[in-house]
Amino acid sequence: MNALKKFFASTALAVSLSAAMAGMVEAAQLRIAGGVGVLFAPIHVMKQAQLLEKHAKAAGQELTLDMVSFPSGSAVTDALLSGNVDIVAAGVSNALLLWSRTNGDVKAVAAVSGTKSVLISKDPDVKALQDFKDTSRISVTSLKVSNQAIYLQMALDKEFGDPTKFDPMMVQLGFADGVQSMMNPQGPTDAMFAGPPYYQQLLKHPNMHAVLTTLDVAGPTTNLLAFTTTAYHDANPEAIKVFLAALGEAQALINSDPEKAAELYLASTGEKFTPEELAAIFKEEGNVFQSMPLGVHQTAAFMAKIGLIKTKPESWRDFFFADLQSLDGAAAAN
Template sequence: MNVRKPPFSRLSTLTTALGLGLSLLAGSLMAPAAAQAEGQLRIAEQFGVVYLLLNVVRDQHLVEKYGQQQGLDIKVDWTQLSGGSAVNDALLAGSVDIAGAGVGPLLTVWDRTYGRQNVKAVASLGNFPYLLVSNNPQVKTIADFTAKDRIAVPAVGVSVQSRYLQYASAKRWGDQDYARLDAYSINLPHPDAAASIASGGTEVTGHFSNPPFQEQELAKPGVHVVLDTYDLLGPNSPTLLFATEKFRNENPKTYHAFMAALAEAADYIQKDKAGAADTYIRVTHATIDRADLLKIIDNPRFEFTINPKNTYPLAEFMYRVGAIKHKPASWQDYFFVDAKPLQGS
């Protein structure tokens, strides 16, 4: 696990940064984001095995490979951020071209840019169960969290983990109380939150994350599952890649090289899990045990694919509770439809 700072040394900084990020988001909606010239691609990713497709694309220089097939030398820049708010801000400010974040942040930015920048998803990163875990023995269900507990998520009220928690809250207490547990949630990057859960002794008693952090936490005594997103929605695609309409239209060769690269990466992971595990360690410099990582990647509930699955229920929920103003008729409303269309839901 990559833990560079104590869990709370960055909390106030993160909170301030996210607050500034909201201002940046509001400002960026007033002016169109600048598009990069054809042959340049800037990608923002976050933490975890769910970004393995991007790790493979990066390690094997697949975007460059498919660009060269079109006679184009593509320069790819990689940025790692934490939280859907930061990712959305970077995309709308024109700092990145392809953003990786949860379906919740995608729906938020799709709704806010509707008829303007027209941000839409380009692909899924796969289907994975996200787990809310706790080290508090009194917490068996989400109803057991109290004001003494804090649930770490990447971005309160925005990240897909936070949206899943709201979805679960609405099922338990009704739509009018969908945001009940937001008051107990805090912004914290996955590596820092995982360290807090593993060590104990902090106010963070819950963490809603993704692989491999959730599996590493569950290996610690006393840490247990409170909520499994597959129990909420069934197998689904929690994390997506998205872009502005302007970038897609003005950079067709770069865009299609990226899509071809993703498809090859997905095929590679499905066929060579051991090689994919080595790639993750090499690219992310993670200190996780290789055997443990391979076991995580080989989980039969995981599917590495660019085709989205079961994203629409969250979209319908977010519209129903007023989190987004535009109601998509189907998943294809918030995905770009290419010549070779995705097969999804």
Template structure:
């Protein structure tokens, strides 16, 4: 499906960007789940085409699907992807790795959402109850936001120095496959650290229960998904970056003002077993926030730096983003 896509830096970067032609094709990635609702609306409602036309731009978009952030980072570094979309863990990982060269940074938040570790093992009530017999599925071991949050939770609830206590029990698996494995009961997977709507589908089953809530681990709401890219792209394509930010803002407004319509559009675009009422409930959950402005990044930056997962002297998490993430 041909689209127009782009991203936006409306805070003066255009004045220092090199005088290069804007891209005519944007390679954009996203993953599965309602956490990517703003991007779904942008695609289905043609918001990028609308704003690109107003800006006098003519280009197309290639949408790519990934099951985890690490794969997107590899594609971004190899030059096969322009804009990645995923969780905080992969975003901070590639930010730290590229500050001396490509300078990857966050462009905007997609949402803030609580993430649940769900299990069907009745004997597992707390993190301390997990053993080598319990395999935990998550998008990418060690690097996904779920993997990082699990480490943070292990340190918080099992004690200092125990952050990696559950790492050996984790298995990389996309959310749709993890849901099937957990609910099927025929695999070694007895837990899934997922995301909406998969965690909500799992909790509908009386065999399943929640073990961990990411908001409890972090100490409050935090950004779940965001988009990020390389500095040469953002600074070299100010008009296309402005187009995406305009489309993002329109999508956020639509979600917040028309949750019922947003639910219908998402359900038509994505396979789900949830009812329309359940999807609307996910979108309007008071614990969920739809905004381009990130939050709750600080605890992740502090933990990842302290645990040696990234190397950085930066203490202000806002330095991990371009100004696009802070409109107004």
């Protein structure tokens, strides 16, 4: 649990500051903490197409989007709780950890996206989980608490009844560093649990193969949530409505016109893909671009089971604000 203590220690000084935001007036700028990668595509499409500004104007508001990035998850946490960003787009596990740690003061506004991740090995003898050796080294972006780490623990629990079985094999590397390690014949890892577009990069190489995917473990699921503090949410109801409308349009565009969405995403990020390559990735099996959550409760239940969060929520509604809960599709969300 040392990793959890370190994660939470960085939030301790900032938690009390969130209460000061309760008196905020409606913001003229919406500051969203996010990153790059397919999961963040709806936020980049929203930014590049100025969808937030469009929906704000339609509602008689003036609101602009400022997308900011941070070097670490703890820095994002501090920024949210101290009021230096308004909404964070981050993994389901991160949102649940903060929801638990703040006793429900942090909740999700909406689902952003979900994509398949793939556990890849370059050891030809490793075809299934039981084939991994004690000497195997598997990279994930954060030990224990990243989306991929959670799914791997879920798979281990199903296969062996022991979610900690691979703990000695786990190595913490960011996606880009993980790919470099896998590409290096002398690199420290021989397996990686990778999200898109990184697993696509690795699977182009003949000595790499898939062992399992998150679809095998949990089916299509939401991986990325947009979440904020109760103080910000309650003080800025119009900004929340505009954000939800803009996010919904961005998600719909990815689903209906992935080529156009790819162009917008690449214009925002400057990443080195062609629009055709990225559009193909958007259309891959298992991707979910919708505001209603899919499969998040099973993640929450598992995190409670292994002690990562202290309370098991009864449903997704417990760790989401009420904005989505009366809309079409809410009854089917989970």
